[in-house]
Amino acid sequence: MAEEISSKVFEAHPMNGGDGPNSYAKNSIYQRRVVDIAKELMNKAILEKLDIDMSNTFYIADLGCSVGPNTFYSVENILETVRSKYQIQGQKSQISEFQVFFNDHAENDFNMLFKSLPQNRQYFAVGVPGSFHDRLFPNASIHIVHCSYAIQWLSRVPEAVVDSSSSAWNKGRIHYSNSTDEVIRAYETQCSEDMECFLHSRAQEIVYGGLIILTIPGRPDGTPHSLSQANMTLQFLGSCLMDMAEKGDVSEEKVDSFNIPMYTMSPQELKAAVERNGCFSIEIMSELPHQSITNTISLSQLLASHLRAGMEGIVKQHFGEDIIDELFDLYQNKCEENASIFKLGKSLSFLAVLRRIAD
Template identity: 50%
Template sequence: MGTEDPTAFSESHPMNGGDGVLSYARNSWAQRGAVDSAKQMIQQAIADLLDIEKLKLESSHKFQLADLGCATGTNTFFAVQNIIEAVDAKCKLYSSKHWNNSQSLGLEYQIFFNDHVGNDFNTLFRSFPVLWQYFAAAVPGSFYGRLFPKRSIHFMHSSNALNWISRVPKEVVDINSPAWNEGSIYCSGTANKVLDAYSTQFKNDIETFLDARAQELVGGGLMMLILAGLPDDVLLCQTLIGKSYDILGSCLVDMANKV
C-alpha cells in the first residue's frame, strides 16, 4: 500500500473482474490495440533515453517496473513484456560497446501491478503467462497519490488509465450549480462550465499524479503514459466514443424512468 489512504482522495471504480462475458478481461481489445501501437515508441524511447550507467544497472542487476492501472486480463502482460524486451535489447547493446560481447546484463525484473484496492487481482494473477521472466507483486491503491518508496522505480507505465479522473466533479452533479451536467453521463461539452469543471479536475489529478511519480522514479528513470486526447477545437460529444456515451446515457435514463 502507499503511504496515504487512497480512499481519502479518490473514488474507486475498478474494471469488471472475473473472466465472464461482461468482464474487462474479455472486453478490452481496444485497450490491447493501444498497447500494441505503443510498442515501437517504447522500444525507441528505451533505446534512446535509458542510461544504463546512470541507473547503475550493471552493478545492481535489478530493474523495477510498475504498470499503473493494470486492471485484469492479459493486456498488462503484453505491455510488461514489450518493456522487458526493449530493456534487454538496450543492455545487450551496452554490453557490446563496453565489454565486446552481446550478452545481457542478467537483470532480474521486479514488476509491480497496480490498480484500485477493489481490482480483481486474483483473476489477474491466475491469468499469468505460462512462461514469465520476472518477480511479480500487486500494489493496490489509487495512482493519484504515492504508491512506492522514493527513488525506487526504473520505469513507470500506464495505458488507458489516466483518462479516468479521481472523482466526478461535485459541481456537475449539483442541481443548483451552474455546472450541473443535466441529463448526461459524461463531459458532453454542452456547457462551458461543465467543461471547465472536468478540465479543472483533470489538471488537479495529473499534477498529483506527476508529483508522486517524480518522487518514486530513480534518477534517469523513464515513464510512458498512453491516453487518448482531442484537438482543442473538437468536443468529446463529436467523437465516436462521445456518441456511444450519448446512446448509453439515453438507455440508462429510460431504465431509470421505468423503475
C-alpha cells in the same frame, strides 16, 4: 507521509473481473491493439531515452493494470526491450532480476490477475492496490512506469456537477461532453488537478533518467469535446438512461445524480500539465495510427461489449443490477441507429513518453 497517503479517498470503478463473456479480460481487444500499435515507438523510446544508473534489479510498474491479459503483453515487451538495450551496450550482466508491480484499485479483481500470470514469466510479480493519483512506491525506486488506457479515469466526479444548487449541475446527463460550459470547466479543472497529483507522485517515485510511458485515448487538439468519438460513446449511454427514465425503468433523479469520472485529454493538455510540473521532459508525443479491430462483429456490438466491460461496475453501483442487460441492449441499438453520426466524430489515441529530469 504514510498517514497522508492513507487519508485520501478516491473513487474506484474497476473493470469487470473474472473471465466470463462480459469480463474485461474477454472484451479488451481494442486496448490490446493499441498496445501493439504503440510497441515500436515505445521500444525506440526505451532504447534511446532511458538513461539510468544500473542496479542488479530493474523495477517496472504498470498502473491501472486491470485483470490482464494486456498488462502482461506490455510488461513482457518492456522487459525484452530493456534486456536488448543493455545487451547492445555490453551491460547485460548488470541486470540479474526484474520486479514488476501491477497496480490498480483495491477493488480490482487481483485474483483473476494473478491466476492469469504467464507461467514462463521472467520477473517477480507484486500486486499494489491504490490510486495512481497518489503515491504508490518509495522515493526513486522505479525505472519505468507504464500506463495504458487508464489515465482518462479521474480520481472523482467533480463535486459541482452533482450539486443541484450549482451552476455546473449536470442535470439529465451523465458526462460533460454534451453539457454546459460550466460542467465542461468543472471536468477540465478536475483533470488538471488529477494530472498534477499523478505527475507529482511519479516524480518522487521514478529515478532520474527513468521513463513514464502513457498510451491515451484522447481527442485531437482543438476538437470540441462533443465531437470526440470517445465522448460520443458516453453520450449515447446517457441517452439510453434517459430513455429508460422516461419509461419509468429508472428514476430521473437517479440519472441526474450519476456522472462518469472520465475525461478525454488532448495532447496539448497533457503537454501543459507536464510543463507545469517541471520534473519531466517530453521525449515522444505521437498520434498512433488508427487500426480496425475485426470484421467478424459489428461496430455496435464491439462498442457495447467493450463499454459494458468497463462501465458495468459503476452503473451497477448506482442503479443496481436489474437494469444492466436492458441498458446495454438499448446501447447497442442506439449505436446502430447513430452509426453515421458516430463516424463524424474525431478519434485519437496517442503515445507520450516522459523522462525524469533533474530538479
